[in-house]
Amino acid sequence: MQYEHILIRYGELALKKRNRGEFESQLVRNIKKSLKAYPGVQVERVYGRMYLVLNGEPYEQVEARLKKVFGIHSFSPTRFLQTFELEAIQQAALEAVRDVEPAPRTFKVAVKRPNKQFPYRSQEMNHLVGGYILRNTDDLKVDVHHPDVEVNVEIRAEGVFISCRTVRGMGGLPTGSSGKAMLMLSGGIDSPVAGWMTMKRGVRIEGVHFHSYPFTSERAKQKVIDLARILTQYSGGMKLHVVPFTEIQTQIRQHCPEHYTITIMRRFMMRITERLAQKHGALAIATGESLGQVASQTMESMNTINSVINIPVLRPLVAMDKEEIMAISRQIETYETSILPYEDCCTVFVPKSPVTKPKPEIAEKFEQALDVERLVEEAVNAVESIWIDPVTEEEYQAFF
Secondary structure (H helix, E strand, O other), X not given: OOOOEEEEEOOHHXXXXXXHHHHHHHHHHHHHHHOOOOOOOEEEEEOOEEEEEOOOXXXXXXXXXXXXXXXXXXXXXXXXEOOOOHHHHHHHHHHXXXXXXXXXXXXXXXXXXXXXXXXXXXXXXXXXHHHHHHHOOOOOXXXXXXXXXXXXXEEEOOEEEEEOOOEEOOOXXXXXXXXXXXXXXXXXXXXXXXXXXXXXXXXEEEEEEEEOXXXXXXXXXXXXXXXXXXXXXXXXXXXXXXXXXXXXXXXXXXXXXXXXXXXXXXXXXXXXXXXXXXXXXXXXXXXXXXXXXXXXXXXXXXXXXXXXXXXXXXXXXXXXXXXXXXXXXXXXXXXXXXXXXXXXXXXXXXXXXXXXXXXXXXXXXXHOOOOHHHHHHHHHHOOEEEEEOOOOHHHHHHHO
């Protein structure tokens, strides 16, 4: 069957009441951005529903893009009728059932009738459509509790929508509806997952990567750019700020005790990221930290590291274990890139016995040997900001 429409459903947005219109408008913008390669697609909004009119664009490719738009709970390829004739509705419902693969053994019909001018009530239509399907199929039975397929018929003022298939979406909130955060993006497994989870809650992200050339290679930098580009599947494009970190790491290594180097390095990263957040209008910092995973991610370490900034830190992975994080990284297609063997600055000069319970006052004491303000200011002023475009359709098919 050639589908003409896609019915889009959203879960959490329905609970937003007074702000619902703003969330829906953001979702429309994100859908249009995601489907930029398909200019024929039109987005139509009616109360409580959103439809795409394909106008000949390929359904399968549009489906692949919609699966990666936050804010969509589910969607269905839909047959649209502008006629309200009973026979036409029955025939279209039968064709929809016949199009289901594998062929179902049981079904039910669920009719909704927002158009109260339609002469048949919902329960009557359930019997009229269901009976027609039964009379015109073999080995198909009705099961109202656990059917193999549910035939959804929605009779609205603008026409009749019929669907038999539901595709699960990403859920969450439309990216951009909850402000902006700076994502501390390393080349590892955790931070891209943290970025994805942050976007799922409606937050637009900009990446911040700390690059310590020549201790870290250009291939390590390119790896992070590739990770950011994968994340643009879900965001429609993002900025990546590359911070030169060599001088700071060198100074820390020369002037601070080895067991505190990781703590002091992270404090510098937080200071710099906060400055970038202020500069670019972000309200928070997002990180890939998971409680207890490494020495710098104990409760004491987080407290000491956080003490140098005054904006919130979002840690969406804080209660997850490594296996859970890896499962999501595979799902969002960042895992294979994350495990490429190119070092990042967090693996440079790793102490043999890093402190696991650092104290803010001790870290401050050791930092007195450094010109903290100068080092932070110079790093911020030397940042390289890169706009990462989403992949084109040809690149998407080749890369994924």
